[in-house]
Amino acid sequence: MSISNGVQLITYADRLGDGSIESLNTLLNGPLAGLFKGVHLLPFYYPYDGEDAGFDPIDHTSVDTRLGDWSHVKKMGESVDIMADLIVNHMSAQSRQFRDVLEKGRESAYWPLFLTKQDVFTDTDETKTNEQIANVFRPRPTPFFSDYEVAGSETVPFWTTFTSNQIDIDVESELGKEYLSSILTSFTESNVDLIRLDAAGYAIKRAGSNCFMLEETFAFIEELSKRARSMDMQCLVEIHSHYQTQIDIAERCDSVYDFALPPLVLHTLFTQDASALAHWLSISPRNCFTVLDTHDGIGIVDVGPSGDKPGLLDNASIDALVEQIHVNSKEESRKATGAAANNVDLYQVNCTYYDALGKDDLNYLLARAIQFFSPGIPQVYYGGLLAADNDMELLAKTNVGRDINRPYLSTADVEAAIEKPVVKGLIELIKIRNDSNAFNGDFSVSYNDKLLALNWAHHSDTACLEIDFNTMSAVIDITDAGKSTTITISELLG
Structure with missing residues (x-):
């Protein structure tokens, strides 16, 4: 099957709109009409509000009736590609x-x-x-x-x-295989096109190993992906690990996340030095999905060293990156990260991407422009779409670190947010990424004298993002069907 090469939305059904899949679909066909080619619908299974925000399903084959049913998922899938989570490694103790x-x-x-x-x-x-x-x-x-x-x-x-x-499930047992197959069947009957393999790297355990991304794990992912393809679906593997692991996985599956991109973009904007970013984009997997923010925190392990393998950034640069996020967010991220809150991950900083950049509208649009011009299918998290602030009230209420970036935004909140200049600018960038035929072609990157150029070419159609880090200015040049357009990022703010 073919996945649309355009921007996708990542969202919960209960936290964007008025609390249901049907309400979310109304938003997608109303205020957000035409913006997204696909939607990653975060866990909507029963219960969607468990201990881990839906990633601990009691019944993975059932839509939580408070959100709707499979017919609502199927209806949404008639107009956009649908991505759903296959929680590979475990199920709820309440199952x-x-x-x-x-x-x-x-x-x-x-x-x-x-x-x-x-x-x-x-x-x-x-x-x-x-x-x-x-x-x-x-x-x-x-x-x-x-x-x-x-x-x-x-x-x-x-x-x-x-x-x-x-x-944890024994995915190698006959019952484990039958369980996963039952979920695939539910998906394929309801217009799900993409399957996000959640926590797949931990699925296979062997004594004497580190029980993470073993050779047997690669084989398991390949076999599961093969089953999905036979049912007209594709798999996206979700792994936070050393960057070389992502490259290796990408060679053996449909697609992977580019989790190195979010911290590298922050590092680039903080230091005004794009050398690490340019190096990564020259070797990064092309069969990837890009993100800057997700329902999880901002990953750090993806750019760091692992054992004797160097990272894309050294430890000192990573420490400076994390500290700058805390400074930019006025220490709010520190209150949501590590031992300061009930955190389940050791390798992420909890903060909205907008706050991580100090709510600097120009830098935020520069970050999104870099994402959209990088190889892969871009995904935008619902909070990031609306340049949402850190939700300190929700964090105080739940003491769950990730909730700082998991706000509840009603339809009225959406209608108000899309009038903000930074959101209007982001919407224009989304349209550029969706509409230019150049992004169906070949990618190249160059970085000289602090000038970063991200180039796309498909026959005579071209798209180029140039950022001058001497002046922190950026220009987009587009040629489509013989018509040329030049846009400066600052102009998008009005």
Whole structure:
């Protein structure tokens, strides 16, 4: 199948509009009409408001009735490409299947569906087992395993890579394969075109390894992607890791995220030095989706070193980058990051991208222009679309770090926000990215004397973004069907 080469929106169904998929679709056909070629609809399964904002589904094949049903997803998919999350690694401890395990223990028909500590670490030598566990890559500060009492008589440590309410699935078991296939069937029947493989890098565990992106994991992703393609869907792999890992994964799957781009763009604008960014864009995967902001924080691990492998930025540059975000956000991001709030990730800074840039409208449009002219299909998070501020009230209410960038925005909020000059400018950039045929062609990048040029060419159609970091000025030159247009980024602010 073919995915539209245009800008996509990332959003929750309950946090943009008036609280339902139908309301969101009304927005997409009203105030936001024609802006987006696709929508990444963040988890809408039952329950969408669990402990991890929908990423801990009780029933992955069911739309939460408070949001709508599959017919509403299908209706939206008639006008835009739909991306949905396939939560590969785990399901909720409240699920029917796991509750059956708790009741019946090893006699449950669903016992093979879930992964226990003993399923992976079979050695009876406790010292050796502890050494192996110490080598496992840890994305969160919570324990690897959570003890549950089963059948009223036995305490079993189940794998819980993320939280104690998210029980890891044995994706290699027959029940695991059937479970994932049932979700794919729900998707393909409801006009879902793209599947975001959430947490796929953690799905395969082997004793003696770090249990992250193993060779067996690559094979698992390839097989799952093959199944999806046979059902006329494509897969997007979500992995936060060293940049070389992204390059390697991209060679073996439909598409990956360019998670290195968000911190590199910030570093570029903070230092007025695009050398690291230009280097990355010269080697980055072309079969990618680009983001600056998402429902998660701003990733850092994606540009950092890993062991003896150097990163795109060194540790000193990363430290300076993180500190500048805190300064620009007037310390709000510091209150939402690390030990300051209930955070589940060790490698992200929680802050809106707009606040990370100190609410500087010109720099924000420069950042979006760089994103749209970089290789890949651009996605814009709903908060970023509307240049939303850090939601300190929601953060104080929930003490969940990521909620600083997960605001609830009504239809009235949207209608007001699209009148802001910075949002109007962003909308114009989205139209440029959607409308120019040059973006269907070849990409090149150059950086000399602090002048960054991002170029696209498709036959006689061309598009070029030039940013002069000596003066912090930027110009877009477009030639489509013989007609040439020049736009300065500052003009977009009115």
